[in-house]
Amino acid sequence: MFSTPNIPVQPVRPVAPWIGGKRNLARRLCAMIETKPHDLYLEPFVGMGGVFLRRRVRPRCEIINDWSGDVVNLFRCMRAHPGALSELTALMLASREDFDHLKRQDPTMLTDLQRAARFIYLQKLAFGGKVTGQNFGVRTDGPSRFRPSQVGEDLLAAARRLESVTIENLPWADFIQRYDRASALIYLDPPYFGCENDYGADLFGRDQFEHMAEVLAGLKGRFILSLNDRPEVRKIFAAFQVDSIDTHYGLAGKGAQLAREVIITPR
Incomplete structure (x- = not known):
């Protein structure tokens, strides 16, 4: 069924923080992905690519997705116009005034490159990598989180x-329906249960978890799903293998807080 071996790739740093990013679990998740034979890799909730960009091997075909227009515009600009995007970000400095000005801008009135540069800037400087309700974050123990030379390299x-x-x-379910096949491996990293609006209103509702369990039960391919460990999550996905893993969450200046997540796979 699987015709080609995995191809080595160089891991890459995500270009900006992302609330709910998988920095602490990426190594374990990437190792799990490597052990699952597949010719097609699918990621319906790519976000800033916290897992996708850190993988060390890839199959012959990869397709990533996000329902956020800002995320998809950024990835397309990174792929097609990295030089021009680097030039735009090179003109930016870490400034509360600039942050507030860009936050007030309507991204739909900007060019694709301007929109991507704005998005990177806000995500790099937003406290805690928040996507909504952003506040200007300041480091008092090191250099600014927005350094144009580093952004350009990334x-x-x-x-x-x-x-x-x-x-x-695409909406996550439409994406899976379009690309699911026997040779596929799907890694899903949806919003945490109870935090559905952290990425923007109307992008993902709590009712989607029940629908997700139904979609995963009917897949042709394989899947790995990561979520926060909640009794509701365990109940919704009880038909699958649910393994808990200890991790920690943290915001700048607030220290690390122990937490537990689950990794859900077919039985």
Whole structure:
């Protein structure tokens, strides 16, 4: 069924923080992905690519997706125009006034490149990597989180990684329905249960978890799903293998807080 071996790739840093990013679990998740034979890799909730960009091997075909227009626009600009995007971000400095000005802008009135540069800037400087309700974050123990030279290096590295990747902007269920097949492995990283609006209103509702369990039960391919460990999550996905894993969450200046997540796979 699986015709090609995995191809080595260079891991890449995500270009900006993302609330709910998988930095602490990425190594374990990437190792799990590597052990699952597949010719097609699918990621319906790619976010900033916290798992996708950190993988060390890839199959012959990869397709990533996010329902956020800002995320998809950024990935497309990183792939197609990394030099021009780097030039735009090189003109930016870490400033509360600039942050508030860009936050007030309507991204739909900007060019794709301007929109992508704005998105990177806000995500890099937003306290805790928040997507909604952003506040200007200041480090008092090191250099600013927005350093144009580092942003430019990360953009160019991401561009090389994305050269052969297809990027979609679909609702997660439509994305899976379109691309699911026996040779596919799907990694799902939806919003945490109880935090559905953290990525924007109307992007993902709590009712979607029940629907997700139904979709996963009917897949042709394989899947790995990561979520926060909640009794409701365990009940909704009780038909599958649910394994708990200890991790920690943390915001700048607030320290780390122990937490537990679950990794859900077919039985």
